[in-house]
Amino acid sequence: MSLSLDTSRRVHVRAPGKINLFFEVGPVGDDGYHDVASVYQAVSLFEDVWASHADTTSLSVSGDVDVTGVPLDESNLALRAARLVTDAVGWEGGIRLEIHKGVPVAGGMGGGSADAAAALVAVNELVDGGLSASDLHALGAQLGADVPFALLGGTAVGTGRGDELAPALGRGSFSWVLVADGGGLSTPEVYGTLDRLRAEIDIAPDRALPSVDPAVLRALRSGDAAALGAAIRNDLQLAAIHLRPDLATLLDEAVSAGALGGLVSGSGPTTAFLATDDGHARRIAEHLAAAGHQVHAVTGPVAGARVV
Template sequence: MPEPTPTVVTVRAPAKINLHLGVGPVRPDGFHPLATAYQAISLCSSVSASPSTDWSVTCTPGEGIDVAAVPLDDSNLALRAARLLAEHAGVTTPVTLHIDKGIPVAGGLAGGSADGAAALLACDTLWELDTPRSTLLDLAGQLGSDVPFGLVGGSAAGHGRGEVVTPLTDTGRYDWVVLTDPVGMSTPAVYAEFDVLHDGLVVPDPEIPSALVDALAAGDARALAGSVGNDLQPASLRLRPELAEPLQAGLDATALAALVSGSGPTCLFLCEDADHAARVADAVSSYGRAVVASGPVEGATVL
């Protein structure tokens, strides 16, 4: 007998961190070319899709997550993803989406992009489209720079605006402390500050350090610590200078590396193992909510 048509499909998608974020000179379209090394970590949100008489989206927060800034109208990225796939495939049946938010909002962790990736896969499964992977990735890239990586997961290189994603060989497991801040940061504002800091300077085309690629291939956390970086970090610290304190506190607590995640304000601390991460988390917990996570993990997955 054929499988029954599902009435609800739930997909989990991970947060992303940038192990390296190289930013090039601003282009005429206002975007900056990027060369970034992504890693998916074990902070996840899930999106459930079910047939409905109208397009809609709801959201519930996970522990310690503030979802006040998550739009529940047509600007919501998950709902935009569902509509885009429906338009592409000629589907006329609306869906209602429910987001269980486990990734902090506006924290430089691509939480909205994870929702978009999860919604694409959830609706593709619900509507039994079996859309080719390459097509889903193309649609994801139309939605936003980080959405394709939400589908790919693992560790990967990102080029263009970050939407051209190529998996990287990674044989390791890495333990991170993710220190979130209740006050988000505007990604466009951070890029604008980057441009101010580089006004009149020659900004080279970005590259992912070969040492980082080698460290991932070897699964060597200490080597990885020596090659992580973020070209946006000086701009983020100019806009939010108080972030320097937790970054230093993490290093003082023997974290292998400390850096701002993406455009911030989330701070990341690479650790030796889970026990070490717990100690570092305790040391920086006075600065915000410190969560222990590991990576790499798989991309968007049907539950």
């Protein structure tokens, strides 16, 4: 692709973080991986990415959250996403990415994946790459299971490794309180701990092929927060609590404060608590903040990566 640089052009894309409001994990396969059945919901904590032309490709990161430890080299998913787009369209110029993070880092909310999704959209727009939504999803899948969902947004069922997505029908909006206390958990360690606990206490998964509880999908379709609160579940929660016993205390504390239900989101350590409405969420958030927790009152579902 021939270079036609407009150095004043700067494309801004916003992408959401996510929670897993249902997560069922199948048995470990011969390859060491697990099939899963998940329900993802995009929530109103966002990553903002700006892309502009530059002599070389580079990255800077700031945030409303602690960004210590966010890589600035080729291991950063957003930088890899930018290179996937430029390689796909034959663009030979440099790209400057500026990221402002609003999703807690290493909390299991897919902030890095949201950065990658935003970078895919922003760079495609910046260089007039002409890649379709389907093209971008295919590139995103090369970077991890959460990147296609950050592009899609809304609420979706994920199967296989979590990257085979189908939108979930839903009505209205749900109010959540998220607690993103420190002490990130390693996803491989959480899965390994689940496998070990299953073997030790004989709690094999119910099904060889995981599937989403129909009660979750019914609650989403009807917009019934109380029914959803009763149905949310995460198989990884057992392992996460084994590694971080304080999470069990937090779950009990939030339910005692009036949450309709709560769970560890994904591999944690972020926990998500469902409220009846925004006012109820604020009251739960105030209670947990007073106890010293880092809290965010959010709503979902929200749209996926979009040009602002």
